[in-house]
Amino acid sequence: MYRYDEFDHQLVAERVAQFRHQVKRRLDGQLTEDQFKPLRLMNGLYLQLHAYMLRVNVPYGVLSAHQLRKLAHIARRYDRDYGHFTTRQNIQYNWISLEDTADILAELAEVEMNAMQSSGNCVRNITADPLAGRARDEIEDPRPWCELIRQYSILNPEFSYLPRKFKIAVTGAPKDRAAVAVHDIGLRMHHDAHGKPGFEVIVGGGQGRTPVIGKTIRDWIEPEEILAYIEAILRVYNLYGRRDNLYKARIKILVNALGLDAFRELVETEYEAMRGQALAVPAAEQERIAAYFQPPAWESGSDLDAELDTLRAADQDFARWFDSNVSAHKAPGYAIVTLSLKATGQEPGDLSADRMDAVADLADRYSLGELRVTHRQNLVFTDVKQSQLQALHRELQALQLATPNIGLLTDMIACPGLDYCALANARSIPVAQDISRHFAAADKLLEIGELSINISGCMNACGHHHVANIGILGVNKKGKEFFQITLGGAADESAALGDRLGPGLPQNELPGAIETLVDKYLELRTSESESFLETYRRVGMTPFKTAVYGDDAARRVA
Amino acid sequence: MALIKNHELTPDTYTRIAGDAELPDQGGVLVDLQRWQDDWQSLGRRGSPVGVWLTSDQHPEIIADDLDQIDLVALEFPSFRDGRAYSYARLLRDRYGFSGELRAVGDVLPDQLLYMHRVGFDAFELAGQDPLSDYQTALEEFDVFYQPAADARATALRLRHARG
């Protein structure tokens, strides 16, 4: 992974000192709350319902065991013994006091972490495929480019007061695990005919009140020009994005208002004026950064297919876990293991300080000290020897981190909802907990197969409900909580927004309705390999609507 | 309100002219865009410096062809949250080659001064009890810069590779 050199260290130290000074001026009354707010936001500090929340960047989801121990220490010393991993591969602490913040940032700096621009109207943490550099299907490792973009975006003098927040995601694999189509800029790496890498640039995707699937603005950009192209997009957005209405300020609204072609023309004009100049990334810098991401010294070996088959036959728990939580590694003899933070009834994404420490120890022993945070709020061990999978499985079981549900129905994303969030219409965590208890049987989950359920407590869509196979949105009707279901959304390379199933349901009817949908799918699928999403795309809404609301109701709402 | 220019407290030699108000007999004047467009010829004939004040929805491209007759461009921040003028400044310096005074006016606060300086501003209208000290503190807060901008500061990238 990337390591800070003296420049990175100095910049972060200067940033901490600056923020300490800003907090002092705020406490002295030299800064008004209005003036202080964007400054604290750009240091990751939000004011929530009950306390300050601090959001710490995990750059493109890459974390070392050493850093995780520091995160555990911060949870213990400054918060209430836990942290929450987010859909942007970050970690947040929910009970922080303003006076402690500069000290926390200084502690983070010791392990080369920071909270810069994890909030505010600026370029946020760059996110990436959590399996980057390891997945067997990968074309190109996106992490060196993420690091370049990270540095480019940090304290960028021109783009720190954008109309609204700005999110960039990068993937280097055909299977999109970074949801690039629902970001302000999504970058997808490809190879040309000679095997040279380049970027496809997708722009204007997003969720929230106006969900949009991003559009490809350019099929191909040379990697060394990627910063210039990003700057061109940011400049057009900074100049022309709306600033009069918070809900119309994201770049997707600008792209839609101008139309993709007119928007592209503006960007290309800017880009033409800048290409090959100061922002072109010199080969020496590309090499310097790429050197940090060289593969570790994997032991040479071969895949243990036969041995693993024997183990799976002998141990049903292991078999289930292997089938859902273990994925293919580039290096023969190794595997990628996802730790589920979605045990039955748990709050999705939460991890206690003690378990963070335990996970850090396991990462050292089983995964060369490195792990990842996924945008579905789980953790990944990147380099597990296949011969150690069974031992690791036992240790994870003891920590309740081995729930065999990755990519399955109970691997849900849920926003904080009414329990924490001032904007919420409805609860979302308890809804997730209900569903997770209803579908606790592991065999049933595996039978259903790949299926995403995401839950948002209001139309701001922090729970990503638009891009879930089954989305759940909390609404408030006459003072009562109801939940609207959408079907057919996807966040991967086939990204799509869900369609509304019908009128909202009360919370107690939700698990039953989901079961009805799932049973309908099991009845309709042509084979076990046809996923829920594929079946939905083949048969459409009607059979599902009828199943939930009955014939008459389905006709009425159709 | 104090004016800091080229790192020093400086008396303002420009008189701000509201709309089509009368011009003084001599001395620099700072006019709005409309006045510039209406009167640029007579303003030029006065033989004194001319400044043009642009609000945040006036793209400096409008005056890009006039810049050799303009000594000062003042870019207004109606609120410190409105970041358009950062891009205007970059364009004025890098694209249109403006080398005159580029002044930040409006809601100009210490915490944004370094960014403003980096994108090409060299003059700032600042409130506060000790604007010069605020200014100096703000500009000294960082020594490391990741991205190239319109200033002369060396980027981390350049320094990294310069030391070999």
Ligand code: SF4
């Ligand atoms: S979706 Fe709504 S309720 Fe949920 S966290 Fe976002 S703003 Fe809050």
